[in-house]
Amino acid sequence: MEGSDVAAQGEPGASAEVSDGETLGASDAVKAYLGDAYDGVARYAEMLRDQGELRGLIGPREVSRIWERHILNSAAVVPYLPASGSVADIGSGAGLPGVVVAAMRPELEVILVEPMERRTTWLTEVVAELGLTNVQVKRGRAEEFHGAFEVDAVTSRAVAALSKLVRLSMPLVRVGGEMVILKGRSVAEEIEPARKVLQKYGSGTPDVLDGVTVEGVEATTIVRVRRAK
């Protein structure tokens, strides 16, 4: 996919004036935002809705807000990823944000890293169902892969505080690559405790960015930090 298409995917679109998750997922705004990726992402949302709670992947309260809290929240990371190359999603769990990234950016090679077998089984099923040919599922903790592979960027959501996340993830990032993390608004508090480990990789103060998707859907916070050594 060319850069202009990538930018279009990240562009805030028309308003989705709906509160119900299912309606949001079927809205023109979401369809326009996801473009060619819509069908695959919608199928993934359906799978999460139908099996997510049963299989212990998401809590019962999440079923009605899969699109806003999970799918679109994950999609917010996409405009900050490199145009091509490889991305590893650390602690992918149910596939967030990794499956959404892989569906929206088929030109990226995506590795989903997840230690729990129940979850890697699910991820493998999702990848097959969506026909994603750009995804590898690797079972294990991020630390187990240090020295085994390096990628252009790592993503993660809800895995650990920034200092721990840097220790887990940065060894998987090539020099010159980046960590691009979905975080809550309180991430500023995590930056100071992470300074020392960030120095080890020659990384300065992380960028704290707004992750905006479809109008009417709450923006998220994205932290981006480059590995310089």
Ligand SMILES: C[S@@+](CC[C@H](N)C(=O)[O-])C[C@H]1O[C@@H](n2cnc3c(N)ncnc32)[C@H](O)[C@@H]1O
């Ligand atoms: C709270 S879940 C978040 C899952 C998903 N990223 C999301 O946002 O829905 C945290 C996930 O990180 C995984 N995890 C925990 N420690 C890990 C590690 N050291 N390396 C890779 N994954 C890890 C857990 O198994 C779990 O699936």
